[in-house]
Amino acid sequence: MTTLHDLPFDTDEMLAGLRPWIETESPTFDAAAVNRMMDLVQHELAALGAITERIPGRMGLGDSVRAAIPHPRAGEGGILLLGHLDTVHPVGTLAKLPFRREGGICYGPGLMDMKGGNYVYLDALRKLLAAGIETPLPVTVLFTPDEEIGTPSTRELIETEAKRHKYILVPEPARPDGGAVIGRYAIARFNLQTRGRPSHAGWQLDKGRSAIAKMARVVGEIEGMTTEDCTFSLGVFHAGQWVNCVSSVCDAEVLTMAKTQELLEEGVAKMLALNDPEAEVIMEVRRGVTRPVWEPDQPGTMAMLSLAQEIAAEIGFEVSGASAGGGSDGNFTGALGIPTLDSIGVRGADLHTLNEHILVDSLVERAHLATGLFCRLGA
Structure with a gap:
């Protein structure tokens, strides 16, 4: 056996x-590209015998895929494998960051965040099914298209x-020390616009x-907070078309991240206080999508971490646990109190850059961790 x-x-x-997976580029704002990625993954899930469902996208964004992995109680509540298939890299990034292996490192757009983790956990399910090993709990997979922009269209889903x-498993990339995340900071996004006189x-x-x-001028003020x-970080800035015209409109986007919900609300208040509708150059600040704080040390999550640490020790590595910034869809499930x-x-390392890469050794390492979690959660 x-x-x-x-x-x-x-x-x-x-x-x-x-x-x-990597060569099917899937930037969030290109719904057709994201859907090509969903096609590929839905086919692989169907090849496993999973019952798949395509959930149409909205807000101009891509579709989602939900799949019930073969099991005597398939479709019932058990373990949810939750991941996103969108990336921050525009179509054409492969020309600068091709999928390639160099020794113990493999490069590619979206490989670390988070197609690599999604693939590993799906491959773990593939191997378990092929070996005839039944997990104690049924597993459902949900892949979504818009995490990189704050999950505006699929949060409710x-x-x-x-x-x-x-139980919820989110195979986002490991922390720098290889550890897991057991809580996340709160995040808010803002849309800014200044309107002047041409x-x-x-x-x-x-x-x-x-x-x-x-x-x-406001950028320095914001980042100085x-x-x-x-x-506070301003990451998007759009304005101007003709150098011989005084710009009349400028748009920007700001990300605020705080360790507690109270601190986030204080940050939100500071941002909204920048509104200045009466000035010669109007400043308008609108709050966008928000990720709630996921408080660490919840008993159910800590029990999952303890199990992951036991499994990792058997494999031969260590898994620490800590709260972290950089939101994920785990913010939503953790904030709901679900382990x-x-x-x-x-x-x-270097996710969201043209040097994004993974350590090749982590593929098999994390696959064994995945099978351990699938087979021992709920046992």
């Missing part, structure tokens, strides 16, 4: 399976699905009021 330790995980096979389950920059410069200049417990173990995916 095949045991968990006998499951035939093979690094080269896993990399070969991952390649089409995630929360509704999560409430049916006892003029010809060479002929009547003094008649104009620059929206760009106003926004630029950052503390160790509440951070959630996050950042249990691959190890790597």
